Amino acid sequence: MVKESSEEKQLTPLEGVVVLAGDEESSPLSKEGGDCCSTSPSHRDIRERAGIMVYPLVSGWLDTPAGEVPKVSPVLTADDKRGTISMRIGIGRDSYAITPGLYAFGEPNENSHVIVTCNYKLTFDHLRSTLSKLDLWVVVLDTKGINVWCAAGKGTFGTAEVIKRVNESSIDKVVNHRDLILPQLGAPGVSAQEVKRATGFKVHYGPIRAEDITAYLDAGMVATPSMREATFTLKERAVLIPVEISLLLSPLKWVIPLLFILSGLGPSIWSPSAAVTRGFALFMGLFAGGLGGAVFLPLLLPYLFWREFSLKGAAAGAGVTLIGLLLFGGALNWLEALSLIVLGSAVASYAGMNFTGTTPFTSPTSVEKEMRRWVPIQIGTAALSLAGWVGGAFIG
Amino acid sequence: MKGFDYLGVNTLEFDVEKCVGCGMCLTVCPHAVFTRSDAGVKGAKVTLDKPAKCMECGACAINCPVAAITVKPGVGCASAILHSWITGEEASCDCSGGGCC
Numbered sequence A: 001m002v003k004e005s006s007e008e009k010q011l012t013p014l015e016g017v018v019v020l021a022g023d024e025e026s027s028p029l030s031k032e033g034g035d036c037c038s039t040s041p042s043h044r045d046i047r048e049r050a051g052i053m054v055y056p057l058v059s060g061w062l063d064t065p066a067g068e069v070p071k072v073s074p075v076l077t078a079d080d081k082r083g084t085i086s087m088r089i090g091i092g093r094d095s096y097a098i099t100p101g102l103y104a105f106g107e108p109n110e111n112s113h114v115i116v117t118c119n120y121k122l123t124f125d126h127l128r129s130t131l132s133k134l135d136l137w138v139v140v141l142d143t144k145g146i147n148v149w150c151a152a153g154k155g156t157f158g159t160a161e162v163i164k165r166v167n168e169s170s171i172d173k174v175v176n177h178r179d180l181i182l183p184q185l186g187a188p189g190v191s192a193q194e195v196k197r198a199t200g201f202k203v204h205y206g207p208i209r210a211e212d213i214t215a216y217l218d219a220g221m222v223a224t225p226s227m228r229e230a231t232f233t234l235k236e237r238a239v240l241i242p243v244e245i246s247l248l249l250s251p252l253k254w255v256i257p258l259l260f261i262l263s264g265l266g267p268s269i270w271s272p273s274a275a276v277t278r279g280f281a282l283f284m285g286l287f288a289g290g291l292g293g294a295v296f297l298p299l300l301l302p303y304l305f306w307r308e309f310s311l312k313g314a315a316a317g318a319g320v321t322l323i324g325l326l327l328f329g330g331a332l333n334w335l336e337a338l339s340l341i342v343l344g345s346a347v348a349s350y351a352g353m354n355f356t357g358t359t360p361f362t363s364p365t366s367v368e369k370e371m372r373r374w375v376p377i378q379i380g381t382a383a384l385s386l387a388g389w390v391g392g393a394f395i396g
Numbered sequence B: 001m002k003g004f005d006y007l008g009v010n011t012l013e014f015d016v017e018k019c020v021g022c023g024m025c026l027t028v029c030p031h032a033v034f035t036r037s038d039a040g041v042k043g044a045k046v047t048l049d050k051p052a053k054c055m056e057c058g059a060c061a062i063n064c065p066v067a068a069i070t071v072k073p074g075v076g077c078a079s080a081i082l083h084s085w086i087t088g089e090e091a092s093c094d095c096s097g098g099g100c101c
Ligand code: SF4
Pocket: B018, B019, B020, B021, B022, B023, B024, B025, B026, B045, B046, B060, B063, B064, B065, B066, B067, B068, B069
């Protein structure tokens, strides 16, 4: 075992080692800012040097013919969990990555399986806790902190990256078999034949969900049909809601002033008091649409029986707005009420259409077809509803 | 995937003549678009069973050893498509982290 001592090596981010520098790419917890400095002194490792710290998730080191490999602790710390939550609610979505390379789960030996994954820390943490009972080698690809499915679509979870990491990690010296297990959802980016040609390793596509990996391995690397089929359960849909909401928030900074300007228009040309009271009502119409499209649509997806997401969304938006009006809309006249329902439907229809991007069953060709038809309708009905809203001020 | 049907238009094409029955497309497809009725027979050709279920991920095409399948993979992300309409560029997913897009 050769110790890493040469000068230039010190600046290369090693597996399991965090470089404390401004470089976003190599700093795994960059979004956590000061949090990375809160490691307890008990965690000090002889590998730490000025400016370089060992990941808190590294529990030790394994000597292998390919050098020291970091052992990953299966226990998620409070920091790990806090990071997961902030990613889920859509803050700090830019980079939450760990350094690519070879890691050890448990106490793997030369016969242990090799699995390949992305360097999105949420995925890595999920594997840590799900596979805590297994002894495995884990090759982490540099997918720029993006999950397997999206990275495969972009090609960063791709043939070239697999070949590069397999060669760089010298995994061929560590194990005596020539099998790699990749997540099935990485298949859009990887050509199994080319990996085999370039590395000698045979690619096996494992199950879609990490929860099935143990059963897949126990069965001798055989997946049942249900392990291979994408699902979109209530839980899987529900975790997407916060991000859907955060996507709707960004246009608000120019939409809100517009709402108040429009709402002030009336018989007295422009009334500040109307701008506030009616502006608030109009905002609530918008809010109801957002609630319908970003919350109720994901939850009720299979029960909104139309195929088009725009229609599913419009129905959810109209429903939520109608309920809101029945509860709180007593002071509005018929034109105002109608305008709010139309606005709520248009907003929810648009939000619903955006949800196609996160579903695991919509083909881009179909999405584009839907959009050709529905985007003009959404813009048209939204404009009509705003005109109706202004008109409503005149009929008192 | 029961209960989830979309519009069903896509760019998937399958040339059954070329298929050597390796079964790779059966393995990688998340929607069981291809099937093989005589599953026990090694090397039996596959059938394009549920083309409307294809989500154009491209996994089958890139992993087919004899290029019997073609599909134009892409992102089904409305905001990316909207962006491509406006700019005239190819739609590309600039999503990060969490869900896609
Ligand atoms: S991957 Fe290609 S050759 Fe193999 S079974 Fe499918 S279509 Fe046939």
